[in-house]
Amino acid sequence: DAGITQSPRHKVTETGTPVTLRCHQTENHRYMYWYRQDPGHGLRLIHYSYGVKDTDKGEVSDGYSVSRSKTEDFLLTLESATSSQTSVYFCAISESGGSYEQYFGPGTRLTVT
Amino acid sequence: GENVEQHPSTLSVQEGDSAVIKCTYSDSASNYFPWYKQELGKRPQLIIDIRSNVGEKKDQRIAVTLNKTAKHFSLHITETQPEDSAVYFCASTSGGGADGLTFGKGTHLIIQP
Numbered sequence: 721d722a723g724i725t726q727s728p729r730h731k732v733t734e735t736g737t738p739v740t741l742r743c744h745q746t747e748n749h750r751y752m753y754w755y756r757q758d759p760g761h762g763l764r765l766i767h768y769s770y771g772v773k774d775t776d777k778g779e780v781s782d783g784y785s786v787s788r789s790k791t792e793d794f795l796l797t798l799e800s801a802t803s804s805q806t807s808v809y810f811c812a813i814s815e816s817g818g819s820y821e822q823y824f825g826p827g828t829r830l831t832v833t
Numbered sequence: 834g835e836n837v838e839q840h841p842s843t844l845s846v847q848e849g850d851s852a853v854i855k856c857t858y859s860d861s862a863s864n865y866f867p868w869y870k871q872e873l874g875k876r877p878q879l880i881i882d883i884r885s886n887v888g889e890k891k892d893q894r895i896a897v898t899l900n901k902t903a904k905h906f907s908l909h910i911t912e913t914q915p916e917d918s919a920v921y922f923c924a925s926t927s928g929g930g931a932d933g934l935t936f937g938k939g940t941h942l943i944i945q946p
Contacts, residue, residue, distance in 0.1 A: 753933045762839075762922055763877065765933035778933055779834065810876065812933075819865040819884070819926050822934060824876040 723747050724825035726811050732831045739798040741828050743811030745791075751814040752794040753822065754778075754786065756807040763810065769794055770817070801832045835860040839923050839937025847945050852913055854940045856923035857905040863925040866899060866906045867934070871920045880921075881908070910942075918944045 723746035733739050743752060754766040755778075765778030767786040775786050783805060785797045798805055811825040836859040846852045858866075867882035883890045883897045883906065890897050894913075899906040906925075910917055920941050924934040 755933070760938060762936040762938040763924075763934075764936070768933045779935070817932075821867070821879055821882065823879065824869075826876050 724811060724813055724823065726809075726825040726828050728828060729826065730829045732833060733801050734833055735802060736800050739801050739830065741796045741809055741811075741830070743794045743796070743825055745794075745813050747813060747815070748791060749813040749815045750791070751817050751822075752788065753812040753814070754784075754794065754796045755810045755812065756780065756805075757810060757827075758807050766796065766809075798830075801830075803832050806830060806832045835863060835925060835935040837923060837925055837935050837937045839940060841940060842938065843941045843943070845943040845945055846913055848913055848915060850913055852908075852910045852917070852942055854908045854921055854923070854942070855905060856907070856925075856937050857903075858925045858935075859904065860925070861901075861904065863904075865926045866897070867924050868895075868897060868908050869922045869924065869936075871922065871939075873919075877922060913942075913944050915944050915946065918942060 725744045727742045753768040755763040757763045764780045766784050769775045769788040787795045809828045812822040814822045839856045864885040869877035870880045871877045881895050881897050883899050894911045896909045920939045922939050923937040
């Protein structure tokens with residue numbers, strides 16, 4: 721597996737609380753992505769980054785924000801968690817961008833009660 | 834935006850037989866088509882990919898074919914084995930530089946002994 725870690729791996733939180741998920745890579749890849757996976761929906765892109773401080777929205781970005789202050793770290797924040805954000809969150813990295821291989825982290829299972 | 838349809842949602846085959854999973858995409862500018870395998874509770878793993886300038890690619894027992902005119906691509910697994918049991922996802926890019934992948938909803942492949 722590529723050098724990608726995600727933290728925490730599991731989290732239970734209450735509706736209305738802020739939550740931050742972290743993706744850390746040791747591959748020095750330029751591109752990083754956040755996806756969510758829900759039954760019946762496959763994986764859907766939330767946000768992505770094409771360099772330090774360079775980010776953009778994906779298909780399901782409402783209610784999420786991201787930050788990338790270092791090449792190796794990409795943070796996903798739920799400003800005020802809702803039950804609809806209960807999901808498994810995967811980070812992915814790519815050396816050369818969207819038209820090239822993406823490798824996934826182990827995932828974070830988030831439950832919002 | 835891009836839309837990817839994947840069929841069937843569940844596929845059961847006898848061990849040793851072949852399995853075929855099909856996907857269609859909507860954006861004619863899409864140029865990269867990876868396939869991922871995901872075992873229960875694990876991260877998606879890239880198993881094979883194809884770019885729009887190639888019609889077919891093989892890697893041992895797996896192959897992918899692409900028909901750009903019809904905008905569909907397929908995964909072929911020959912001589913299936915129990916360890917092939919998993920959920921398989923197709924994906925495509927929307928053609929942009931750093932854009933993330935658009936995924937199909939997945940096919941649960943079951944290998945019957």
